[in-house]
Amino acid sequence: xxxxxxxxxxxxxxxxxKQAAERSSRASDRIRVVAVSKTKPVSLLxxxxxxxxxxxxxxxxxxxxxxxxxxxxxIAGVPNLVMVETVDDEKxxxxxxxxxxxxxxxxxxxxxxxVKHVTSSCPNLEFCGxxxxxxxxxxxxxxxxxxxxKCRTEVCNALGIPEEQCELSMGMSxxxxxxxxxxxxxxxxxxxxxxxxxxxxxx
Ligand SMILES: *Cc1c(COP(=O)(O)O)cnc(C)c1O
Numbered sequence: 292x293x294x295x296x297x298x299x300x301x302x303x304x305x306x307x308x309k310q311a312a313e314r315s316s317r318a319s320d321r322i323r324v325v326a327v328s329k330t331k332p333v334s335l336l337x338x339x340x341x342x343x344x345x346x347x348x349x350x351x352x353x354x355x356x357x358x359x360x361x362x363x364x365x366i367a368g369v370p371n372l373v374m375v376e377t378v379d380d381e382k383x384x385x386x387x388x389x390x391x392x393x394x395x396x397x398x399x400x401x402x403x404x405x406v407k408h409v410t411s412s413c414p415n416l417e418f419c420g421x422x423x424x425x426x427x428x429x430x431x432x433x434x435x436x437x438x439x440x441k442c443r444t445e446v447c448n449a450l451g452i453p454e455e456q457c458e459l460s461m462g463m464s465x466x467x468x469x470x471x472x473x474x475x476x477x478x479x480x481x482x483x484x485x486x487x488x489x490x491x492x493x494x
Contacts, residue, residue, distance in 0.1 A: 292486030294338025420458025
């Protein structure tokens, strides 16, 4: 996919997000659209950036390290990393916590699956919500996203915080509209914006 096509795809995604938000009586500016640019070249990100988008997501630390110096500073997350999604084991949490503590910056926002550990043992990390991936084929399992939304309710009850303070990152290219209708505050869209990913073939 070239840059012009990616910028057009972004516009189409934003439009679909708006419509899905309206269907669930929510303001679409409360739903963050993360353009997932893993495996895609900086030139392609740049086109989407120039179209006005600022939230980008990467999956591989090595790619962030390579791309960050080539990208404008106001992209959400680079180089002043705003939020880390998918903090999914205690080792990652502890390492992040240590590094952030050493830098001496304000606590790093994280979306996690190990809430208790982060809130009780990682003072340099700020628990911001849950990062979730629904099962494929939503239509045959409509309880899927409902279960994830319920998860947030339970976590908030356990922590004694209002649900508005707990993000629910849910929804990717194939299912983001349904995810929004089920309460997602953050959708992560890769292939619909940037085109299918090509990974080097394993020998
Ligand atoms: C790659 C990736 C996405 C984007 O997936 P698409 O189906 O291409 O939109 C979303 N979330 C995570 C965690 C990913 O790794």
